[in-house]
Amino acid sequence: MYVLTADQRASRVNADAVPSALAVVTRRGAGGLALPPERTAGDELQVAVADASAALSIVLELTRTGEWSVGLGVGAVESPLPQSVRAARGEAFINARDAVDRAKKTPTRVAVTAAAGGEDAEALIRLLVELRDRRSPEGWEVYDLLADGLTQRDAAARLGVSEGAISLRAKAAALRVEEAAVPALERVLAHLDDGTRTASAPERG
Incomplete structure (x- = not known):
């Protein structure tokens, strides 16, 4: 599972961008969303995504404007999934929190955290975001x-x-470069999710 946590940059001096970002995430995620996006804090949103292509599309769209620091966490989540992403738990959510905290400190505003291989995916995504940042x-x-x-x-x-x-x-x-890079990145992200399973929620009581 992929979990994206995005934090609005300079939110104290800029207008609230969360509502428009929620619409973007819903549109870009299309049928790949496991749980719909929600505002999880004053200037933060989160979404759970089941599909690597949808996850990458959301990352690229949110980083395009420069308004967001985006953390992508990959890992298992507890099942059954709740109706709200705010109530969901699991490794992917912990990894997304680590990733967004690191993303806030990078020029490309994005980071990826996974049990293994996340650093490779992060490096490649950062290269693509840097290329897009130079686009006129x-x-x-x-x-x-x-x-x-x-x-x-x-x-x-x-x-x-x-x-x-x-x-x-x-x-x-560099549109041809991006056209070739996106499918390759989708495969890298899909490989990160291989082997992760939705974990059963522990019994409480």
Whole structure:
């Protein structure tokens, strides 16, 4: 299981970004969410995710704005899952707390904690986030159009520029690099989750 804990940066001087982030997480998580996202503290949100692709998509979207420090924890969780992520427990939640605390201290605003192999996944995700941080507004404009399913020709027509100009923007934005990196990172994250199982909640009494 993957648990993401995200803490809003500079929340004391900026407007509350949690409501919009909750909508982003819900949209990006799609059918991969194990528990819906919730505000877990004044400027913090948390979500449990069952799918590596959804987990990476959420991480990349939250780090894009620079507003969030994002911790990704991987591990088992207690079953049965409660209805609220705030009531859930397990190794993945402990790891997510460790990860977000470390993410607050890094320029790329992201960290990964797992029983084994988390440092490799963290290094690769940080490389991709650093690449995305260098992307210009024009590069993001092309990224968003292509992500919506437009071809480069369609994007050129939409923006009123030549296909050659779109190609140059895509190259400068390293869109092909990201396109190749994302599936590889999804496999790395899926491997981290291999062998983890949903743990039975201990009996209390």
